[in-house]
Amino acid sequence: xxxxxxxxxxxxxxxxxxxxxxxxxxxxxxxxxxxxxxxxxxxxxxxxxxxxxxxxxxxxxxxxxxxxxxxxxxxxxxxxxxxxxxxxxxxxxxxxxxxxxxxxxxxxxxxxxxxxxxxxxxxxxxxxxxxxxxxxxxxxxxxxxxxxxxxxxxxxxxxxxxxxxxxxxxxxxxxxxxxxxxxxxxxxxxxxxxxxxxxxxxxxxxxxxxxxxxxxxxxxxxxxxxxxxxxxxxxxxxxxxxxxxxxxxxxxxxxxxxxxxxxxxxxxxxxxxxxxxxxxxxxxxxxxxxxxxxxxxxxxxxxxxxxxxxxxxxxxxxxxxxxxxxxxxxxxxxxxxxxxxxxxxxxxxx
Amino acid sequence: xxxxxxxxxxxxxxxxxxxxxxxxxxxxxxxxxxxxxxxxxxxxxxxxxxxxxxxxxxxxxxxxxxxxxxxxxxxxxxxxxxxxxxxxxxxxxxxxxxxxxxxxxxxxxxxxxxxxxxxxxxxxxxxxxxxxxxxxxxxxxxxxxxxxxxxxxxxxxxxxxxxxxxxxxxxxxxxxxxxxxxxxxxxxxxxxxxxxxxxxxxxxxxxxxxxxxxxxxxxxxxxxxxxxxxxxxxxxxxxxxxxxxxxxxxxxxxxxxxxxxxxxxxxxxxxxxxxxxxxxxxxxxxxxxxxxxxxxxxxxxxxxxxxxxxxxxxxxxxxxxxxxxxxxxxxxxxxx
Numbered sequence: 001x002x003x004x005x006x007x008x009x010x011x012x013x014x015x016x017x018x019x020x021x022x023x024x025x026x027x028x029x030x031x032x033x034x035x036x037x038x039x040x041x042x043x044x045x046x047x048x049x050x051x052x053x054x055x056x057x058x059x060x061x062x063x064x065x066x067x068x069x070x071x072x073x074x075x076x077x078x079x080x081x082x083x084x085x086x087x088x089x090x091x092x093x094x095x096x097x098x099x100x101x102x103x104x105x106x107x108x109x110x111x112x113x114x115x116x117x118x119x120x121x122x123x124x125x126x127x128x129x130x131x132x133x134x135x136x137x138x139x140x141x142x143x144x145x146x147x148x149x150x151x152x153x154x155x156x157x158x159x160x161x162x163x164x165x166x167x168x169x170x171x172x173x174x175x176x177x178x179x180x181x182x183x184x185x186x187x188x189x190x191x192x193x194x195x196x197x198x199x200x201x202x203x204x205x206x207x208x209x210x211x212x213x214x215x216x217x218x219x220x221x222x223x224x225x226x227x228x229x230x231x232x233x234x235x236x237x238x239x240x241x242x243x244x245x246x247x248x249x250x251x252x253x254x255x256x257x258x259x260x261x262x263x264x265x266x267x268x269x270x271x272x273x274x275x276x277x278x279x280x281x282x283x284x285x286x287x288x289x290x291x292x293x294x295x296x297x298x299x300x301x302x303x304x305x306x307x308x309x310x311x312x313x314x315x316x317x318x319x320x321x322x323x324x325x326x327x328x329x330x331x332x333x334x335x336x337x338x339x340x341x342x343x344x345x346x347x348x349x350x
Numbered sequence: 351x352x353x354x355x356x357x358x359x360x361x362x363x364x365x366x367x368x369x370x371x372x373x374x375x376x377x378x379x380x381x382x383x384x385x386x387x388x389x390x391x392x393x394x395x396x397x398x399x400x401x402x403x404x405x406x407x408x409x410x411x412x413x414x415x416x417x418x419x420x421x422x423x424x425x426x427x428x429x430x431x432x433x434x435x436x437x438x439x440x441x442x443x444x445x446x447x448x449x450x451x452x453x454x455x456x457x458x459x460x461x462x463x464x465x466x467x468x469x470x471x472x473x474x475x476x477x478x479x480x481x482x483x484x485x486x487x488x489x490x491x492x493x494x495x496x497x498x499x500x501x502x503x504x505x506x507x508x509x510x511x512x513x514x515x516x517x518x519x520x521x522x523x524x525x526x527x528x529x530x531x532x533x534x535x536x537x538x539x540x541x542x543x544x545x546x547x548x549x550x551x552x553x554x555x556x557x558x559x560x561x562x563x564x565x566x567x568x569x570x571x572x573x574x575x576x577x578x579x580x581x582x583x584x585x586x587x588x589x590x591x592x593x594x595x596x597x598x599x600x601x602x603x604x605x606x607x608x609x610x611x612x613x614x615x616x617x618x619x620x621x622x623x624x625x626x627x628x629x630x631x632x633x634x635x636x637x638x639x640x641x642x643x644x645x646x647x648x649x650x651x652x653x654x655x656x657x658x659x660x661x662x663x664x665x666x667x668x669x670x671x672x673x674x675x676x677x678x679x680x681x682x683x684x685x686x
Contacts, residue, residue: 061590063582085595093593100591106584109683110606123593165682181592 006077008221009035009189014071016057022292027053029245034330035189038219042232045242048288051225055191059096060088094124097182101194103174107166113177114162117146120184149180153210172203183214190222208235229268233257241265244289244299251321251333261321261335263304311338356675363667370663371656375421378652379414385434385650386410408434431653440657444639448661449532450520451638455623457558462565470573475600477578492567501560501633508556515552518635522549557634561627565619572615576608610680617673621666
């Protein structure tokens with residue numbers, strides 16, 4: 001399927017395992033995702049549902065003894081799941097870059113911020129000119145590009161801040177620096193793991209605006225991992241909701257938000273507070289289940305207010321959740337719930 | 351900026367050393383045993399008059415506060431006094447012995463770090479591997495093994511059985527070394543004396559291993575444990591996500607940060623190596639400060655003990671200062 005219409009990034013049946021004392025845990029199970037050029041995909045779920053593991057699996061950075069057990073990651077139609085270490089390193093940071101949740105702990109405290117951005121350029125030989133030793137200007141070109149990227153992500157006075165250390169930056173500036181590290185090599189895909197969670201609300205809005213601008217100007221495709229369905233609704237074209245390592249609902253943002261077809265998505269929506277509304281927040285009862293000890297059938301059944309005995313029998317595929325889902329395929333609205341075939345879901349109170 | 355701070359800290363060392371000197375002065379005089387009695391005991395039968403004469407020569411017949419005043423006023427003029435037993439200025443006695451101790455301390459430190467770094471890094475990177483278990487077992491042994499015992503074993507194997515290395519001393523008698531600094535290896539290089547360099551190096555190896563193995567063990571363990579923590583940190587994850595190879599990740603991103611706790615421990619070890627090596631000096635007949643001080647304590651040679659303790663105090667202060675300066679380079683969050 002190596003045609004020109006191959007999606008930018010495709011996950012096929014991706015399964016990531018972690019051996020534990022109580023047996024093997026599937027942190028990510030049979031995840032299928034498709035990301036096209038310039039698209040923004042939101043990966044939403046509670047902590048521990050496997051969404052960050054999906055990102056690390058894409059980059060081949062699952063810490064041992066964990067491993068990608070099954071499935072494939074395709075980058076522009078090329079299977080990158082079984083690449084050698086060196087080949088994979090050429091993709092990391094160059095084709096697919098990642099930004100992390102806590103900017104202060106993610107920047108190396110011992111190096112200048114500018115140097116940390118320049119390292120991305122150096123690792124991927126981005127500013128190569130004539131061969132060494134003729135190329136004395138390489139460092140100057142790299143520095144110029146670093147200043148350029150710092151400017152682009154909105155770090156004021158980048159020349160002066162090139163030699164600043166991470167702890168001398170505010171939280172928002174640190175996150176901008178991290179984004180600059182990600183953007184330095186102009187990757188095709190940006191994986192953003194809760195990039196705004198550690199920040200103040202006003203800074204959050206700035207970072208989201210910055211990522212949107214990057215998406216529009218460079219057509220960088222973004223996978224945004226977040227527990228905040230509200231943020232995903234505002235920022236993403238498509239949303240995939242994960243629960244206990246599986247995708248339980250996926251589709252275009254407006255369809256998923258306006259007509260959630262999985263009770264878990266509906267539950268998440270009821271958890272979002274709305275400014276100016278005195279509607280009580282309804283938390284989803286219970287906790288995320290233990291991945292080593294999942295109930296049979298639907299993993300959400302224990303917390304689902306409309307679960308029936310049949311929910312604990314057998315395995316459920318993603319079902320078409322809208323009239324055109326089958327026609328649109330992976331671009332359509334799908335959900336993993338028996339009630340899609342059984343009965344109608346109660347309407348959301350507005 | 352740093353230089354000003356360093357000078358400030360060195361000046362601050364003066365009251366510390368003074369305090370140490372006064373405490374040692376008082377405590378030495380409170381310990382039982384009289385220097386003149388000890389000296390006379392060695393000399394056989396002596397008359398009362400002779401004893402009195404020596405007492406007044408050493409000012410031991412005066413009240414303790416007068417003695418302290420005399421000591422401090424001499425000190426203010428830069429005079430550490432004369433040794434009771436050796437009848438020589440304390441400063442020159444210490445000056446003769448200190449280079450030997452410094453040379454041994456640096457030799458041990460060099461060998462210790464040479465062993466500690468590869469082992470600490472490799473056992474962190476390959477945690478729980480056979481290599482890790484073996485080297486951490488060896489490190490445990492290194493910490494618990496008394497250095498004098500290791501010294502004797504080393505002599506037995508490498509000197510007595512194999513005849514590879516000399517048994518004792520700092521240099522062969524016929525090396526014909528002209529001393530400049532008192533550090534024999536440095537002097538051999540300065541005077542271009544090849545045979546002396548080889549001879550002094552051969553003499554330095556075994557005592558350095560005996561002393562340095564404990565350093566290696568402690569530093570390797572600290573380096574390993576701080577690396578283990580750092581290798582799980584977010585910035586190491588980012589370095590990998592940037593596309594850095596494992597060598598860059600470990601050697602650049604991780605080790606650089608693991609050096610911060612390691613340097614603290616190394617600094618403390620330098621103090622220990624310089625101050626606490628009497629036993630190894632004795633085993634290898636190494637003519638260092640440690641042996642001189644032990645002898646001086648047994649002889650109640652007050653001025654010599656005071657002078658030596660002040661030197662030790664200064665070495666500790668200086669080692670701490672070096673650590674603090676290194677810190678400001680390693681950890682940008684810390685200023686002096």
